[in-house]
Amino acid sequence: MSEYNLTWVALIVITGIIKLLTSPPSALVAWIVSKFALHPKLDSKDVTVTFNGKHLKEEENIKFIDYFNKACFLKRYDIFPGNEKSFLHPETNVTPFVINLKKGKRDVNFFIYNYDNHVDVVKQYKEKIVSYSISSEHLQKFSTPTL
Structure with missing residues (x-):
């Protein structure tokens, strides 16, 4: 050449x-x-959803994760050092759904609190806690699963 x-x-x-x-x-x-998303899309095969300490049935698990994935992000809550426990154990009578996800070597837990007009999510991984609010009519109504 x-x-x-x-x-x-x-x-x-x-x-x-x-x-x-x-x-x-x-x-x-x-x-x-997607690697840095606050509200990630989850695969129902990789997670377990529990309510009041009991696992959801497979069909309900799939529905719940589908509703979670389709939810609209509303806002992120600021968590200041020393204030983490008030998000992990809020003073509310709402029993959370708990999503457990194994991501690589670490566990990620999502605590889902359903309210009438929104859903609060507390995401715990490693030593970090983030909290945000989402909107999903289906998740808000998903309150009494058959276990």
């Missing part, structure tokens, strides 16, 4: 790399965003 052709090949390769770095494929972006 001539020097002229090598210059063009190098220019095309460099342009391709720059293009890939500045606008990655949407599948790559979706994967990266």
